[in-house]
Amino acid sequence: MLTDTTIEKKLTAMANDPKIKMRGNKVNVFYGEKQALFDVDLDVPGNAVMALIGPSGCGKSTFLRCLNRMNDTIDICKVTGDITLDGEDIYDPKIDVVELRARVGMVFQKPNPFPKSIYENIAYGPRIHGLTKTKAELDEVVESSLRKAAIWEEVKDRLQEPGTGLSGGQQQRLCIARAIAVSPEVILMDEPCSALDPIATAKVEELIDELRLNFTIVIVTHSMQQAARVSQRTAMFHLGNLVEEGPTDKMFTNPDTKLTQDYITGRFG
Amino acid sequence: MVANTFLVIFLLTIVGYVAARIHAKSVLEKVGAQMHSRPIYHGVNAAIWTGVPALIIILFWLMFQNTVINQLLLGLFEPSRIEAMTSADKSLLISEIRQIAAGRIFGTPEDMVLAAAQKLNDWTWIARASMFAVVLAACLAGVAFGLRAIGPRFRARYSVERSLNAFMIFCSFVAIFTTIGIIASLVYESYQFFSMVPAYEFFFGLRWEPQIPLRADQVAGLGAFGAIPVFVGTFVIATIAMVFAVPIGLLTAIYLTEYADHRVRATIKPLLEILAGVPTVVYGFFAVLIVAPLIRDFGTGLGLDVAPRSALAAGGVMAIMLIPFISSLSDDALAAVPRAMREGSYAMGATKGETIRKVLLPAALPGIMGGILLALSRAIGETMIVVMAAGLIASMNINPLDSVTTVTVQIVTLLIGDSAFDNPKTLSAFALGLMLFLITLVLNVLALTIVRKYREKY
Ligand SMILES: Nc1ncnc2c1ncn2[C@@H]1O[C@H](COP(=O)(O)OP(=O)(O)OP(=O)(O)O)[C@@H](O)[C@H]1O
Ligand SMILES: [Mg+2]
Secondary structure (H helix, E strand, O other): OOOHHHHHHHHHHHHHOOOEEEEEEEEEEEEOOEEEEEEEEEEEEOOOEEEEEOOOOOOHHHHHHHHOOHHHHOOOEEEEEEEEEOOEEOOOOOOOHHHHHHHEEEEOOOOOOOOOEHHHHHHHHHHHOOOOOOHHHHHHHHHHHHHHOOOHHHHOOOOOOEHHHOOHHHHHHHHHHHHHOOOOOEEEEEOOOOOOOHHHHHHHHHHHHHHOOOOEEEEEOOOHHHHHHHOOEEEEEEOOEEEEEEEHHHHHHOOOOHHHHHHHOOOOO | OHHHHHHHHHHHHHHHHHHHHHHHHHHHHHHHHHOOOOHHHHHHHHHHHHHHHHHHHHHHHHHHHHHHHHHHHHHHOOHHHHHOOOHHHHHHHHHHHHHHHOOOOOOOOOHHHHHHHHHHHHHHHHHHHHHHHHHHHHHHHHHHHHHHHOOOOOOHHHHHHHHHHHHHHHHHHHHHHHHHHHHHHHHHHHHHHHHHOOHHHHHHOOOEEOOOOOOOOOOOOOOEEOOHHHHHHHHHHHHHHHHHHHHHHHHHHHHHHHHOOHHHHHHHHHHHHHHHHOOHHHHHHHHHHHHHHHHHHHHHHOOOOOOOOOHHHHHHHHHHHHHHHHHHHHHHHHHOOOHHHHHHHHHOOOOHHHHHHHHHHHHHHHHHHHHHHHHHHHHHHOOHHHHHHOOOOOOOOOOOOOOOOOHHHHHHHHHOOOOOOOOHHHHHHHHHHHHHHHHHHHHHHHHHHHHHHHOOOO
């Protein structure tokens, strides 16, 4: 049995652990009257990929959207509890949400490039944040972002063409490049491969693995194989509760709960 | 009689429908699933066969009946007398006969005319009776045809769908032909005008004084048909209106879609729609009685010289009229931009303002341009407000505090009161109308090109 003081100690130890990038503490989310998340405590380790899994409607996207306060854009959504980024409460009124989102980027389930040229899609973020001073610098950011997102070779000759003219898989990598361009610390991905074919999926997965070196990544996925392939830690949600969280290897081989085991082996969900 | 004929067609159509449907049902019960079309299609098909040919016959009959009877009437008179008549005389004679036939006798008509009137009444009756008979026959033939056609193999559904198709094509052609007709009449009358007034005077003349005498004994000016001052007036007022309406309308739309919460939106939107429903004549007297004096007092207070019917008053009130157009179309365009675009931008750390300027406005541009153009066309073509609130004298100036006149105002004043279609005063209205039409056309084409070029597809 752990006593309160040992828990307290453990918590401080973890808070001081530089490897914890983001931390959710007793997070509750309500859409109007309906509660979508119940007291979720979840730590996101730095420079690693964390996978969020669970059956449809269990609150994965909701949790993800709390991490960069995208839920603010939904009028009826209320969030309680604390979420910290590097120990700072991101729901503190003093926090500038614009700055937060520059630090915590997001890639959506459906590729959503802006209806602008490929170049402008990438340049959008650096421009609004004033990250570059000269055109040459901006060109460089655009190129390196596209390279990091493994799409440079495919688009380098058509940078002025509309981003919406790319294939679905290319669009998704464009969106990842767009997120990278502002050099965030964390990238949130909500089922980034659900609209992609196996080849594009493989490319994006490979990409995620490389990105881990420079970024912290949280990815929502419905594919157990994908979670196993790309993530180091996995969190399992069910009906708005965090069921279990741990190293991916352990989760997939020897989970603590029967629920997780059943879900992973495909017996429900 | 004509009304009765329509009634008969209507009733027989229903009879045809019901009969065919019942018959088709009995066939269906016999042959079962082998029947191609459901009974309702057989019914509709029979109804179409009953009603449509009869209606077409009636239409043509009524179109030609009078012409034929008129010819017959003229045939009653001595050929030499008719040959000596001009077409105006002929129509005068015929209308006299028709007046008498309708029982309105003026003076003492000659016997020949009285006899013709009697004949006219007889013929009209015969014509109507035979029309009724023909239509009845057509209807019955239609019913019979529709009923005979019913059978398991008959593709009534296709037949009905083809008829619907034809009907829709017909409807769209109505609009097209009307437009062509209007343009043709504009062009024709303008051509007449330009054969009386040289085109260079109209297009480059700087004086517009069209009030020339229609009859020899009228006192009026000598006339000058330089259209430039009139178009300058339209330009000034439309510009003033757009300068106020575009920013206000656009910002209203942005506020409503992006910033206002549900309750505010639910109040403001209907209010704007009410504004769009105010009759322009009400705006007109609002402009003359309230806005113009206000501007004048204010201007005088500043030591400015303001005309009692200033372009600013007319344009300003027109702007109020245009705001709901621009705001509601822009609002729709902005609301149609997918939520994913907004989220994508917010997720990059863009503020609301940046998202609106860099993502939403470009994506909604076609819709917004559409709204602005609609408003501009209305500003140029708007008549009631300017008739009441703008001046009548065409003067070459662009001072918004002065009084100017507009193309529409001039067209109205030219066509009010005495008009004769062999006189440049009246005909100049058509030339102005044609120009106005061409300008709006060019504006629309221009805008479409711009929109197509800069459109950001989402
Ligand atoms: N905008 C919203 N308004 C109201 N309820 C919402 C909204 N978004 C999500 N919810 C509700 O919150 C719950 C969790 O939804 P969430 O989108 O987080 O599920 P999810 O785990 O991402 O599911 P999926 O795997 O299908 O994407 C669901 O019951 C859902 O109906
Ligand atoms: Mg989801």
